[in-house]
Amino acid sequence: MYKAAIIGAGFISTRRHLPAWRRLRRSVRVVALCDRNRAQAEAVSRQFGVPAAYDDLQQMLETERPDFVDICTPPATHADIAVTALQADRHVLIEKPMAMNAAECERIIQAERESKGRVTVAHTELFHQSVIEARQRIRRGDLGRFTGMRIFYSTPVTLMTADPGHFANRLPGGTIGETSPHVVYLSGAFIGPIRGVWSRGQKILPEYPWSPFEDYRLELMGDCAASSAALTYTSKHSAFLLELWGTEGILKIDMQSKVLVNYNRVSQSPRGIGLSAFKEATQIAAGAFTNGVGYLAGRFRNIHDRLIGEFFERSVNGREPAVTSEAGRETVLVMNRIGKQLQSQAKRVDALASVKQ
Ligand SMILES: NC(=O)c1ccc[n+]([C@@H]2O[C@H](COP(=O)([O-])OP(=O)(O)OC[C@H]3O[C@@H](n4cnc5c(N)ncnc54)[C@H](O)[C@@H]3O)[C@@H](O)[C@H]2O)c1
Structure with a gap:
């Protein structure tokens, strides 16, 4: 044992x-x-x-x-x-x-x-079944040539922003430091090594003075595709949505309900749009039903179950870690660039405010 x-x-x-x-x-x-x-x-x-x-x-x-x-x-x-x-x-x-x-x-x-x-880094969303499937489909060429992606991430305000003692409020750039690793390594899994980084924050909620920003936009540029992300910490709702597109198709993933939709709308006619909306609704209903049944039947394994299972199995069998320390470092380097940009933006905002006073 x-x-x-x-x-x-x-x-x-x-x-x-x-x-x-x-x-x-x-x-x-x-x-x-x-x-x-x-x-x-x-x-x-x-x-x-x-x-x-x-x-x-x-x-x-x-x-x-x-x-x-x-x-x-x-x-x-x-x-x-x-x-x-x-x-x-x-x-x-x-x-x-x-x-x-x-x-x-x-x-x-x-x-x-x-x-x-050996070291394994918990880049958990890479163990998401829909992400694994999307990567396989893209490798197979189902989307034609992969050309870009978008992420929408909403973290309920009560989880971190509203708590002045939460460590995330002290990370460089604020709460984004807690969520952005997921955005960075997930983007990297599709667009390849991240070369360019552009980030901006917006202060939306004055009732939380300890938090520098609550709304963030990121643009991450790979060699031949880009990832855009909007991260908000202003709502009571949680959401994590991923869209991936190529010359021949578009995939949409709801990372929380774990439903992957093959979006297909080549026709602009009302009939074509109606048919495509109907097919999308059918896939959402079928996916939610299948996942719900799996959950109730106890067959459901979440991303940490998969990660820890792989960590154990690979360590015992002397195999390469599923996420290496080098991959962990790549993500940290990109996050540091994001953090620095946001910190210098926060300083400029403070300087402007002091000039106005
Ligand atoms: N993969 C994911 O989806 C996911 C989700 C949430 C958090 N996280 C990560 O998990 C980590 C912990 O986050 P959390 O939300 O559980 O934090 P937390 O504040 O709820 O818990 C951290 C615990 O660590 C203890 N601790 C702090 N410093 C310690 C030290 N030096 N030695 C021993 N114990 C120490 C604290 O007392 C606390 O009990 C972070 O790196 C966070 O980014 C990952």
């Missing part, structure tokens, strides 16, 4: 990682939870039946000797924890983003070179 330890007993750890590890209980057991808040580690350990709780990473590693260390703490802590776990020769899973900047990523990559452990 293999042993896993989870670092961080907060939101993502309790909602996704602990349940995902539980699915692998025939082969691996979560033996310890470690959180700098010991009371939190103990409470979550009791809730999930984890035998030991710690607030000291080194002590946990020496006592429990886990095969896998799963890092679910805020981004600014990832590098130190990952390096310590790699120095103890453990396989490491790091929640996105891999780290805060290039120097921290380099420290992790260097420690990985000197370790028997």
